[in-house]
Amino acid sequence: MLRFIGRRVWDGGLTLAALVTLTFFVMRLAPGGPFSKSRKISPEILANIQKTYHLDEPVWMQFGRYVKGLVTFDLGPSTRFRDYTVGDMISAGLPWSVTIGIWAIIVATLIGVALGVAGAMRRNSAADYVAGIVGVVGVAVPIFVIGPLLQSVFALRLGWVPVGGIGAGWRALVLPILVLALPNVAYISRLTRSSMIETLRENYVRTARAKGVGAARMVRRHVLKGTLLPVIAYLGPATAAIITGSILIETIFALPGIGRHFVDAALNRDYPLVMGITLLYGALLIVLNIATDLIRAWIDPRLRNGR
Amino acid sequence: MPSTPMTAEPLLSVRGLGVRFRLPQAEVTAVDGVDFDLARGEVLGIVGESGSGKSQILFALMGLLAANGGASGEARFGGRNLVGLAEGELDRVRGSDISIVFQDPMTALNPFMRIGDQLAEGLIVHRGATRRSAWAEAVAMLDRVGIPDPAARARAYPHQFSGGMRQRVMIAMALLMRPAILLADEPTTALDVTIQAQVLDLIAELARDSGTAVILVTHDLGVVARACDRVMVLYGGQVMEAADVDTLFAEPRHPYTQGLLAAMPRLGGETAPRLGTIPGSPGSDAAPGCPFAPRCDRRLPRCTVERPALVDRPPRRIACHLEAADAAS
Ligand SMILES: Nc1ncnc2c1ncn2[C@@H]1O[C@H](COP(=O)(O)OP(=O)(O)OP(=O)(O)O)[C@@H](O)[C@H]1O
Ligand SMILES: [Mg+2]
Numbered sequence: 001m002l003r004f005i006g007r008r009v010w011d012g013g014l015t016l017a018a019l020v021t022l023t024f025f026v027m028r029l030a031p032g033g034p035f036s037k038s039r040k041i042s043p044e045i046l047a048n049i050q051k052t053y054h055l056d057e058p059v060w061m062q063f064g065r066y067v068k069g070l071v072t073f074d075l076g077p078s079t080r081f082r083d084y085t086v087g088d089m090i091s092a093g094l095p096w097s098v099t100i101g102i103w104a105i106i107v108a109t110l111i112g113v114a115l116g117v118a119g120a121m122r123r124n125s126a127a128d129y130v131a132g133i134v135g136v137v138g139v140a141v142p143i144f145v146i147g148p149l150l151q152s153v154f155a156l157r158l159g160w161v162p163v164g165g166i167g168a169g170w171r172a173l174v175l176p177i178l179v180l181a182l183p184n185v186a187y188i189s190r191l192t193r194s195s196m197i198e199t200l201r202e203n204y205v206r207t208a209r210a211k212g213v214g215a216a217r218m219v220r221r222h223v224l225k226g227t228l229l230p231v232i233a234y235l236g237p238a239t240a241a242i243i244t245g246s247i248l249i250e251t252i253f254a255l256p257g258i259g260r261h262f263v264d265a266a267l268n269r270d271y272p273l274v275m276g277i278t279l280l281y282g283a284l285l286i287v288l289n290i291a292t293d294l295i296r297a298w299i300d301p302r303l304r305n306g307r
Numbered sequence: 308m309p310s311t312p313m314t315a316e317p318l319l320s321v322r323g324l325g326v327r328f329r330l331p332q333a334e335v336t337a338v339d340g341v342d343f344d345l346a347r348g349e350v351l352g353i354v355g356e357s358g359s360g361k362s363q364i365l366f367a368l369m370g371l372l373a374a375n376g377g378a379s380g381e382a383r384f385g386g387r388n389l390v391g392l393a394e395g396e397l398d399r400v401r402g403s404d405i406s407i408v409f410q411d412p413m414t415a416l417n418p419f420m421r422i423g424d425q426l427a428e429g430l431i432v433h434r435g436a437t438r439r440s441a442w443a444e445a446v447a448m449l450d451r452v453g454i455p456d457p458a459a460r461a462r463a464y465p466h467q468f469s470g471g472m473r474q475r476v477m478i479a480m481a482l483l484m485r486p487a488i489l490l491a492d493e494p495t496t497a498l499d500v501t502i503q504a505q506v507l508d509l510i511a512e513l514a515r516d517s518g519t520a521v522i523l524v525t526h527d528l529g530v531v532a533r534a535c536d537r538v539m540v541l542y543g544g545q546v547m548e549a550a551d552v553d554t555l556f557a558e559p560r561h562p563y564t565q566g567l568l569a570a571m572p573r574l575g576g577e578t579a580p581r582l583g584t585i586p587g588s589p590g591s592d593a594a595p596g597c598p599f600a601p602r603c604d605r606r607l608p609r610c611t612v613e614r615p616a617l618v619d620r621p622p623r624r625i626a627c628h629l630e631a632a633d634a635a636s
Binding site (some may be wrong): 202203204206207208209210211212213214215217221222225226299300301302 | 369370371394395397398399400401402403406407409411414415416417418419420428429432433464466477480
């Protein structure tokens with residue numbers, strides 16, 4: 001097991017290193033620089049600015065400087081918001097994105113798994129139909145429709161929660177979390193349902209029935225693990241996607257999350273910020289994938305010795 | 308322990324057992340009108356080719372038919388009819404009074420659970436044993452079915468076992484409960500010949516020692532000769548002939564049984580005799596007559612239109628129009 005963990009972490013590190021290199025060179029090779037087309041700047045000032053940001057050095061030296069900065073968690077100043085470092089901006093935005101992301105995943109998993117299990121155990125029951133409807137709505141209706149819809153009902157009409165912003169504490173996060181969770185509720189419930197129906201057909205479940213262990217123990221001890229394996233495999237990447245992909249939500253609900261910084265940064269050729277956020281996303285994805293693999297191996301002994 | 312007292316009354320009494328499956332377009336009959344009794348400590352063999360309904364008889368007794376299947380008829384055990392018994396009631400019988408060894412050992416064990424836990428579970432659920440004592444019993448039983456280093460192996464997972472080892476684990480799991488009835492579906496198919504003999508002897512020994520009755524499903528007439536007291540020959544879901552083993556091997560009367568025995572290489576030979584190939588395959592159950600009629604070389608005109616009843620012709624029971632014709636002449 002230890003070797004398995006070591007192996008996964010090593011692989012993750014390599015992937016991250018490749019990501020650092022790739023993002024750096026892709027950014028530098030793209031035409032245009034942060035100061036090239038904004039306003040007319042006199043050559044002396046431009047040279048000065050370039051010196052400040054070390055843009056006058058050869059690329060490999062910039063790369064070395066960048067890697068050194070990364071190792072010490074110093075990502076340098078943002079070129080767009082000069083008073084802030086990239087670190088400042090990430091640590092201001094990330095907590096919001098992580099908070100709504102994690103809660104959305106938790107909510108989605110609890111509701112999705114419950115609906116899926118209920119649907120699989122009582123096919124064509126009321127619970128099964130509810131899950132089916134949530135599934136269709138969650139997948140088919142885009143966030144930018146469902147978000148404003150919920151805003152108009154629960155914020156404008158009923159006044160239970162604010163329309164947006166962060167002034168109202170946790171209340172402000174309820175709608176964004178729900179909207180972010182909805183497509184995942186849909187997906188997770190369908191995944192759980194089909195996975196459980198498949199597991200119930202397994203011969204080893206028939207063996208458990210033949211042992212007369214009873215329905216409750218059968219589900220708990222013999223069906224749940226097999227059912228949840230694919231769900232867990234989905235949750236890792238889904239968590240990364242939900243944390244990084246909340247740009248739309250942050251815009252609709254006026255939240256100061258990191259997704260909006262990312263878009264701003266890209267539009268303004270803010271190299272350090274774009275790279276900082278890209279690496280953050282990459283690291284997040286890698287860490288979550290490792291976590292997923294470990295949890296899966298913890299559940300399924302067949303995955304432990306492997307690869 | 309079995310609640311049935313040792314009297315002339317059979318432990319299990321099956322009458323008119325049928326199994327049907329719903330398919331999108333049609334219904335198929337897998338088992339039709341099967342009658343038999345099983346006494347304490349008796350080993351009953353069921354033979355028949357693939358698809359003849361052997362496994363479905365066992366599943367029907369255990370309430371384990373696939374979701375699209377349904378059983379009819381009667382299976383009296385301990386004052387109850389197992390057919391149509393509610394799941395909760397069945398759970399008191401299953402794994403406690405009646406255990407089953409499934410045909411496919413590769414997929415019958417839970418891949419996420421330690422072998423020891425899977426064995427111990429029955430004792431914990433039915434006998435209220437502690438995990439510790441149940442585990443100890445499980446290890447002892449693994450030893451009895453010939454698993455080397457059982458204490459260590461009990462901690463392993465199914466994927467760390469070969470097919471033969473898994474089959475022995477399944478057998479250990481069933482024997483551990485000291486059931487009144489053991490249903491064994493081709494329990495030795497996955498094992499090599501020497502182990503086969505060991506396992507059969509173990510089952511026979513258990514039947515003798517603890518009065519466990521066994522229904523042994525097999526393709527293999529050699530297994531029948533070695534382990535069974537009585538044998539029931541199945542074709543197309545129906546009983547063709549049933550008798551004690553000596554009678555059936557010495558004087559088979561049904562053309563199908565005769566064909567089976569003729570196709571068998573040599574009794575007591577070194578190679579395990581398998582059911583020989585008789586031309587054709589089990590007929591469709593839509594046909595009204597004897598299921599074997601299309602392949603029977605002594606077919607009478609009525610064989611294809613009228614189903615022969617299963618009649619008592621001591622020392623055998625047989626379903627064949629030739630019997631009636633012989634009796635009349
Ligand atoms: N779920 C199902 N739906 C439809 N038909 C089924 C189903 N399960 C089994 N059958 C049919 O029931 C018949 C009897 O099957 P059964 O498994 O009892 O055969 P068997 O005698 O055990 O054969 P084998 O020696 O290959 O194990 C077969 O024709 C099979 O196709
Ligand atoms: Mg079978």
